[in-house]
Amino acid sequence: MKMTRAKRSKIIYNIVTFALVIGAFFILQSMIDAKTISRSLKGQLVPICCWIVMAVSLNLVIGISGELSLGHAGFMSVGAYTGAVISGVLVNLYGVQDTTLRLVIAIAAGGVMAGIVGALIGIPVLRLRGDYLAIVTLAFGEIIRNLVNVLYIGTGDGRVYSSILNKKLPEGVTMLVDGAKGAVKIKPISTFMAGFILILITLVVVLNLVNSRAGRAIKATRDNRIAAESMGVNVTKYKMMAFVTAAVLAGMAGALYGLNSSTVVPTQFTFNQSINVLVFVVLGGLGNILGSVISATALTVLPEVLRAFADYRMLVYAVVLILVMIFTNNPTIRAITSRLFAPLKSFFRRAAKYAPAVGGAVKELGGEEEGEEQKHE
Amino acid sequence: MKKLFALLLAAVMLMSVTTVFAEDDVITLKVAHIGPTTGAAALYGLATLHGAEIAVEEINAAGGKYRIELINEDDEHNVEKVINAYNAALDAGAQMILGTTTSKPCEAAGAQGYVDRVFFLTPSASSPAVTEDKDNVFQICFSDPNQGLASAQYIAGHSLGTKIAVIYNNADVYSTGIRDTFVAEAAKLGLEIVSETTFTDETTDFTVQVADAQNKGAEIVFLPMYYTPASLILKTAADKEYHPVFFGVDGMDGILSVEGFDTSLAEGVMLLTPFVATAQDDLTVSFVAKYQAAYNEIPIQFAADAYDGIYILIAAAEKAGITADMSAEEACELMIAAMLELQVSGLTGTMTWDETGAVSKTPMAATIVNGEYVFE
Incomplete structure (x- = not known):
């Protein structure tokens, strides 16, 4: 049962990640209950949750499996549209008024749809070597955006009507998706609690996957494809696993995002938005899940904090981005910060060593199976 | 003092x-x-x-x-x-x-x-x-539908022509909103839409759209869009020596101040607008x-x-x-x-x-x- 040093640090990393997310949730929730939270921050909570999930899931593709995906916003839009339509259909046709139930079904449906689309793209592309995924996902993002631009869905007379390219729906239909006007008349039902739970699910799924046998296989294909293949690892299968999981999570984030607003438009999910998520991932560190959580939060809040700069806001934002990039990659500064955090790290290390109960609990979360480790060794 | x-x-x-x-x-x-x-x-x-x-x-x-x-x-x-x-x-x-x-x-x-x-x-x-x-x-x-409605009624009421081409931005809410009611109202008023072509925000070449309108003999080209694409369409039409009546909506206001645009190309363009900067009141x-x-x-x-x-x-x-x-x-x-x-x-x-x-x-x-x- 002796834990290796690497394994201990993994467990510490997972504890810190969960503790940070759960702690932040309780602080914010108590601020909401005490009504001390500003409107501005309260309004950003759900979008922040969505961007965290987006960043973490993209990190799974880019950081863990080493494939470049430039169409992550496309999966988000699939989820957002699916969620909006499902929620609308549930209300209009089945009279489901329970918002929690509707939200759960819509998010699940958004995830499934995005997963299917992700699998369809992944099957041909992930068999290839090289940067094909980047090119194909880039095209996919644009294709999805142009498709929803000419997509019309509505409900009426107890059924769902849909048409593409031309609006050929009968008169008197309640529109759910109206071409360039996007998904319309959505009743916002997303809650901060739902966002928080979605983040937890994402973290459990991603951290589990990363630290599991499959995760090690995924990382092996990233680090050296030929070596992994020669060890009998099915490269396509494991790359697919990472890519489809990321697509499902992005779809779920999209559904939550879509149902947080009264309207969703195709122009929200452009190539730029995919790049935005990519910036979160790169800034947080490739393969660093906690880093993605922090950078997605910081970079979503930052433009709002900078409102005081008025016209120079985006300029200041860009300067801050560049400075952060420089500072986090500076060896001297990294040495200083690691020295600053050293006492904290050794505390956790000792805690994990002397409190097997805590270690055990975390192990469950981290998905470290003792036996499995042995098998690989 | x-x-x-x-x-x-x-x-x-x-x-x-x-x-x-x-x-x-x-x-x-x-x-x-x-x-x-x-x-x-x-x-x-x-x-x-x-x-x-x-x-x-x-x-x-x-x-x-x-x-x-x-x-x-x-x-x-x-x-x-x-x-x-x-x-x-x-x-x-x-x-x-x-x-x-x-x-x-x-x-x-x-x-x-x-x-x-x-x-x-x-x-x-x-x-x-x-x-x-x-x-x-x-x-x-x-509202956009009202502009589409008013444009169709104006064209029919002033007998500007009956063969109409519509070029619109199908990725834009403003453009599609006006186009939808315009087309519906035009049908009611006996105006014939002979050509209907689309573009998106990224489009910079309008040769296809203008050629379609020209080939189908449109007397009026309806342009429910902002002035930037409209200026390109006017330029393309002039190059093709195609001179129909161009009819725009309030987004067309500003076309005379587009940098590098030859304003003589906009000569005779009609637009529906509530405000013009050169009014004398x-x-x-x-x-x-x-x-x-x-x-x-x-x-x-x-x-x-x-x-x-x-x-x-x-x-x-x-x-x-x-x-x-x-x-x-x-x-x-x-x-x-x-x-x-x-x-x-x-x-x-x-x-x-x-x-x-x-x-x-x-x-x-x-x-x-x-x-x-x-x-x-």
């Missing part, structure tokens, strides 16, 4: 004017302008902001009962960011909103405002979804002069809408009896009731409103002659 006396007298008079309302009686309204002041749609957000700023300066200088403190929040023409801008404005103490400038963000923020009970007066968000199912949102500009002349002095450019229709917007807000606030200590929620119901009884004459015409929040004013068609707008 005489001069000094006159100066003194003038000063005294000025004092007496400004002290008609003692400081206690002056009510300072906090109005938030929300619009895209950065990003791709910044042209429109800045225009509404500048228009509003000129009106606010005039009102605060005139020293009436009401003063305005203008708060500005940038929404980047983004449905997510607009909610942040709206919340930031309310955090800053805004009592009512002048905005938002563009349609989709206004739809999202207006829906949130409907739940929170916050009054919105949008200068330029013209999609019908902006006011639909929301009693708290009022428009100053025509006192209000327009003074507004355009002040705007040019302050921002060194000719105001577009968006600026005029926002300028009117501030005066409409003041008129409604006066009728509703809004005070400085009222919250946005308290002010909302009173403002809604006041708007329905209001009639305001401004740069963009004489306006009244009904429960739907849509404005009623008379559309005017202008023709470009010798590089200037001429009304009938």
